[in-house]
Amino acid sequence: MKKLLVICGPTATGKTRLALDLAKTFGGELLSADSRQVYRKMDIGTGKDLPVNSKLQIPNYKLGRNIGYYEIKGIRLWGYDLVDPKDEFSVSKYLKSAQLILKDIWKRGKLPILVGGTGLYIKSVVDGIPTISVPTSPSLRLSLAKKNVEELFEILAQFDALKAASMNSSDKKNPRRLLRAIEVAQWRLSQKPGMLLKRKSDMNTLFVGLNAPFVVLEQKILLRIKKRITQGFGEEVTNLLSRGVNWNHQSMDSLGYRQWKEYIIGKKTIEKVIQEWFTDEKNYAKRQITWFKKNKRIIWFDVSKESWKKDIENTVRRWHNNNAE
């Protein structure tokens, strides 16, 4: 059975660094599960932490458009730079690339290590998302853009009463979710039944979760923000803007970038911007924790403890050596 190691957890816990170490000892390659590191030229702000002058390597065999890897200390790192910051992106695109990459890593006899904080992306790879093949409908989205949530809910109820009834009170008021639900419902009506099959997982997956007491996490987050700024984050943003990326692009909705806007247009001081970046990133970490908490398969490790790295190594080794399944 194919093995997949997952390293997840909130931001700033050192997931990538750990994954690199594990890759070295277990003969692995990394696949990033991060919804922001997919954008080219967004390196400092998304924490790609690449060595200077490193370049994306595109394999000479056919793998997929724009799919390549970086090499850090001899370890291949996939999943970065999948698209331009001006492009739209979503789990669906991510999963397509991820599946190609995984297949390739397995084929070459390596252990793929899925590492990142985007819970939905990890979920898509490990458990699948049944409706993921349902395409978006730009015209539908446009026509519904001005509707309020009550109206959207009504429309959904007309197309798919069951789905509408099954939505929870929060999603019923979430325009994005309602829109997608309508999109799926409409698509279903135009298809033969049974198109959406739940893919059975054929992987042997180990979930390693990294966490720390929240006060520790806060410190790490703040330090990292300051570090990124001294590393030239501001320049990175300016470069993006000069290349035609604008604030309305989905990519620029990322942490740090969107707060930085207020500084660039002179509306806020840098101190204020840092402060807001910090609180927003803390809130992001809380949301990640809420998400991952529900996944009972995750084995958690506290990175503020002494022996966490050894503990993980042992856990992984036991799983890695067990070929029974």
Added chain:
RNA sequence: GUUGCGGUGGCAGAGCGGCCAAUUGCACCAGACUGUAAAUCUGGCGCCCGAACGGGCUACGCAGGUUCGAAUCCUGCCCGCAACA
């Protein structure tokens, strides 16, 4: 010192006699999430009792007063800002 404006819950900021424990935003707490997920969305948020309807207490700078009733009106005091001295 005089005149004017202002002091409201952790912060910002509404309210300007009853419908005010007090709009809203942020922060904070909890949560949802099967194609934007670093996104989007929901609930809670003075204290105490209660599962809930609800009830009690303390609150709008401080102290008095007017009124059936005051965050809202009046008086004095304290503090901040602006202008004039």
